[in-house]
Amino acid sequence: MSAGAGQVADATGNWVDTLAPSATRPYLRLARLDRPIGSWLLLMPCWWSLGLAGMKARELPSPWYVLLFFIGAFAMRGAGCTWNDLVDRDLDAKVExxxxxxxxxxxVTPVQAAIFMGVQALVGLAVLLQFNRYTILCGFASLGVVVIYPFMKRITYWPQIVLGLAFSWGALMGWPAMLGRxxxxxxxxYAGAICWVIAYDTIYAHQDREDDALIGVKSTAILFGERRTRQMLTLFYLLAVVLIGIAATMAGGGNVFGIGLTIFALHLAWQIRRIDVNDPALCLRLFKSNRDAGLILFAAMLLDVALPRM
Structure with missing residues (x-):
């Protein structure tokens, strides 16, 4: 589908295009509210960390904390995407x-985008200040990784590692929010979430593999290519499942969580079996399915706390 006036080519026909006031649409697109999957994926490690702490404390996370992380993830993903678009504006102009x-x-002009980024960051700060001091410090510590990420695709074939460091940071936030340490x-x-991010963003990057190679942008999709992508997805998804399972065992997770982790692993295996790196639409669909995988894992953590031990 081609983009109409003002629309973004890979996000047409959404609520921003059809319902939002015209003047707000460019800003909503900068914040990626026309395609919120990235916000959900940023949120998942936050909720996992809350669930992990809940298994440790044997109590369900506060709904208030669940909501705060939801708002914070959408605000900070929007700010991060705006920063990414500012840095990449010349490269973006070369990719279909x-x-x-x-x-x-x-x-939107770069100045307008910078102001909008600041507004979103202030929303994120307001959310962060609702937590205890330890969690606030953990949140500020993530900013360095967020700032450098857009530059990594220019210097390394592994920018997905840096994205993993940034997008998985929430794994270090929910635990101290509940337990203060x-x-x-x-x-x-956190290590398991990083492996998960590397894998799913490799799937995503295959949409731009040819354009990226032409303009000199690097990614794991280009590094792995058609021949090795399935093998590397298997490696990183397997590491993710093993490390998340170890973390849950350390937190006292039981059989209910184990069942959920198995379903999570089967979902990842389904992605590996289905992947066709030469089908951009399929790559996007598999990438988006990781929200469901993340929700399965979080639900397993909550049920492990709420249900009697098996």
Whole structure:
């Protein structure tokens, strides 16, 4: 489907295009509210960390904390995407899928985008300040990784590692929000989440593999290519399942969580079996399915706390 006036090529026909006031649409697109899957994927490690702490404390996470992380993930993903678009505006203009984004298409000036990024960051700060001091410090510590990520695709074929460091940071946030400290279990969860991000973003990057190669942008999709992608997805998804399982065991997770982890693993295996790196639409669909995988894992954590031990 081609993009109409003001639309983004890979996100047409959404609520922003049909319902939002015209003046707000470029900003909503900058924040990626027309395609919120990235916000959901940023949120998942936050909720996993809450669930992990809940298994440790044998109590369900506060609904207030669940809501705060939801708002914070959408605000900070929006700010991060706006920063990414500011840094990448010249590259985006050279790629078919991204040249219709608000900045390269001229819908928003760089100054306007920078101001909007600041507003979103302030919303994120307001959310962060609702937590205890330890969690606030953990949140501020993530900013360095967020700032450098857009530059990594210019210098390494592994920018997905840096994205994993940034998008998995929530694994270090929910635990201290509930328990006021960091332990080994959330660190292991963080490592598992990083592996998960590397794999699913490799799937996503295959949509732009040919354009990226032409303009000199690097990614694991280009590095692995058609021949090795399935093998590397298997490796990173397997590491994710093992590390998340270890983290849950350290937190006292039981059989209910084990069942959920198995379903999560089967979902990842389904993605590996279905992947066709030469089918961009399928790659996007499999990438988006990771929200469901993440929700399965979080539900398993909550049920492990709420249900009697098996």
């Amino acid at each position: 899928r991204t040249r219709s984004r608000p900045i390269p298409s001229g819908q 960091l332990d080994l279990a959330p660190l292991v969860l």
